[in-house]
Amino acid sequence: MNVFGMAQLGVSTVIFLLAATAAKHWALAPSFGKIAITLALYTLGNLIMLKLIRDFGMSISLSLSAVIQLVAVNAVALAFFGERLTAIQASVSHWPSSPWRSSRWGLICRADESRAGID
Numbered sequence: 001m002n003v004f005g006m007a008q009l010g011v012s013t014v015i016f017l018l019a020a021t022a023a024k025h026w027a028l029a030p031s032f033g034k035i036a037i038t039l040a041l042y043t044l045g046n047l048i049m050l051k052l053i054r055d056f057g058m059s060i061s062l063s064l065s066a067v068i069q070l071v072a073v074n075a076v077a078l079a080f081f082g083e084r085l086t087a088i089q090a091s092v093s094h095w096p097s098s099p100w101r102s103s104r105w106g107l108i109c110r111a112d113e114s115r116a117g118i119d
Helices: 003-028 032-056 058-079 104-116
Strands: none
Touching (some): 003 032, 003 058
8 A cells, every 4th residue: 555545545544534433423313414524524524535545446445444444443432531441341251261362252242241241
């Protein structure tokens, strides 16, 4: 990916962050204007991503975008909206020999077990 592609990726990330912020504002106080802005921003971000996919391939475009957005959106949620992780979200599996100890799948499994009352 060249410098122009990275710049497009940066722009799409900013747009997706704005869209996520607009979506959070809509969730707090729903209105037609907020949902319209949210949808417009997500559409614009996806149009940029389609260009990146065409120019550089689906694998690199979506992989880089996903990782960057995952970190950026969580930073915004935690820093600006005061969201906090639950104990399950912040921990890893308590099983000493679990192959899922540090993976996202392990967190999902633990969350499901907690909901089901399994220890």
